[in-house]
Amino acid sequence: MSTHFEQMTSAGIVLLLAMAAFLVVIILSYLFIRRDFRQRERTEADLAEKTAYLNALIENAPMAFVVLDSERRVRLCNPAFVNLFQFHAAEVTGAPIDALIKSSEIAGETDDISERITSGETLQLIRRLRRKDGTEIDVEIHAVSLRIAGKVVGTLGICQDITERKRNQVELLDTNERLALLLSETERRAHEAAQLSELGELLLSCQTAEEAYDIVAKVMMRLFPGQSGALCVINSSRNLVEAVAVWGSTLTTDRAFTPEDCWALRRGRVHVMGDNSTSPRCAHMQSAVSSFTVCIPMVAQGETVGVLHLEDESVLPGQERSAKGPPLADHVRLATTIAEQVSLSLANLRLREALRNQSIRDPLTGLFNRRFLDDSLQRELRRASRKNRPLSILMLDIDHFKRFNDTFGHEAGDILLRHLGSFLQSYIRADDLAFRYGGEEFVIILPEASLDSARQRAEQLVKDFKRLDVQYRGTTLGPLTVSVGLAAFPDHGTTGENILRAADQALYRAKEAGRDRVVI
Template sequence: MQTNVDITVLEQLIDSLQSCFSVEEAYTNIGPLIKQLFPNETGAIYVMNVLKNQLEAIATWGPVPLTSEPIFTPYECLALRREQTHLVEDTHYGLICQHIRPNYLPVETICVPMMAHGEPLGVLYVSSLKRGQITQIKQLALTVAKHISLALANLKLRESLKNQSLRDPLTKLYNRRYLEESLEREIRRSERYPKPLGIILIDIDQFNRFNETFGHAAGDMLLREMGMFLPSQIRASDIACRYGGEEFLLMLPEASLATTKQRSEQLRRNVKHLNIQYRSQILDSITISCGVASFSEHGLTGKAVIQAARAALHRAKAQGGDRIVTA
């Protein structure tokens, strides 16, 4: 039975989730409010990982230690296996989930699967040491699980759509739109502190000849390989983008011109070690040319720095490729 307090807190939870901009923000907001809805019970909100082979508690609460494992597989929860609420009114006689800790065995438990569009997102787990307690809050648990499911599904969809709009579909690197937004932000940050900002414009040498020799499918495969190679060569704070065609751009916040040149030389050497296979055939190693520029040494705007890097790249190509040229 829901009280006026429950309804008020539930409304706060719904409003809080609807105002979140990300799934991570929602995880942070859930904990304090869910605790108010189930003050006398122990429980947790579990969410499914990307591979859908593991659930992890993102919020826990209760007057006693959590009576369920903090991480478990979907197979270990009867509610997920059956895709329906699993209520155990007496754990000494009922069929309990495998994720419930035997050393902290509660009297009653309920697992409510959090579903959206037919897909499991997680589980709401609530337990009690008092008989009859869970039965009283069962309807509230169902309502809470429903609202959390819908909110998380909407946030995940929003993040997915946003990510798609900012990523190149072929290479999965950031696209030019994201680059322009990030570049302006980093330029302002570099002006404020001030800090250097390195730019590396990269071009795959002889890419058109590669396409003509092996076909466009092989060319797309090569671009995808570059899409995996570049992120493996940079720091978490760096940004790798597909700039257009066979061109890529790396933005290196707080990297001096000397550091940027050193990083581009490492890229030039390492790309030759890529093991590229197409239709069971190992292809010749590829080479790249790089144009290097730095803010504010080579321009006072993002556009100016990229133009300087492009002019340097053109000189590198004109000199035969497989080289680094600084603006």
């Protein structure tokens, strides 16, 4: 009995132990399950918080976000995207992006863009896109592929309106261009002012009109590169306009023409040809006007002295000047300023030459006077000595001049002297110099003429003078003869005084020997 009780007790203990173990397992499982549940709650809470942050970020981001699937349909977008393109949210979700947003700038390149994004390339584009209301905006687009498990499932696009920024950039570029043009214009005008100043100084320093002509041509080539032109001056008879300086290779104006052939001279104002069909062509143009051409009258002290003519092959009729050169209005303005400077300079040179001629020329015969003889002889003697070349002097006198005065009067004597002056001017060479020495005596300087050569020329002069026909009140004055005394450097002296004395003595001997001859 006791043994049976012991067996029952042992079984009960085992059962209790098993039940206790099972209870422990249940408790432990509950504890583990509860811990996992709490961890999951915390994870879900963290995930919900992060999702809320992400949604808040997307919803409140100033830049537009859009997610496209592999078919380029809108899966997700934020309010900034909707507002940017002026859609309602219901219109956007699920719609093809190409149907929502149009642009001629990306027509035909969407497939290429999608392929590049699919390949994993990150793109940055600036395109002009059209919104729902038809207005266009400049948009900067950043696009990147979305991958899940290594597979591209869509595209994330971030868009930003840069219309204002681009407009500011354009305005800045325009401002910079205007400043660059202004700087270029300032530099060009400064260069022109410097050239004009230099031109004025050079013209003031000119001694002859020929020097001024050469300077004008050189300055015009610098101020108007690649253009052709001519400086034309009216002659003393005022019946002919002659080109005294030309420049360029395509000049189409005549080198000589009458004042009536030029509209600028006829009207007394600037005449532009080639800018429109209504401008008449000047008759001095050799052909139809095929380029921008301008004639500018040169007037100084109330007198028209000539015309400045310019031709610009770079400008065709009816066209404006290229950006590389000054506008046509400035082109004409500059040329007009130059014409004013040149005309005043030429007028001053003419006045200076007239005053100089009055001081060095004999008013009756037009030959140089005795005052100028002294300076000229010293200069020519220095040149002959420096070059080791001969120089000869002829001193001549009209035979029986006092008899002409006594018989016909001083008026006839003046006419005879005037004819002799004209005769000597036609007789001498370009380098020779003829002077009225005093009364009826004249001197001729023959540079680089030997004694023998000068004798031959003097004998020819004596012979030709006899054929001179001088009329006074219907009466022929004659017979006319001259006597000539000849002296040479260095044969008869090395100073002007000695050579003139030797020529005077030779003239005296010619008179003593019977006149109408040459004596050395």
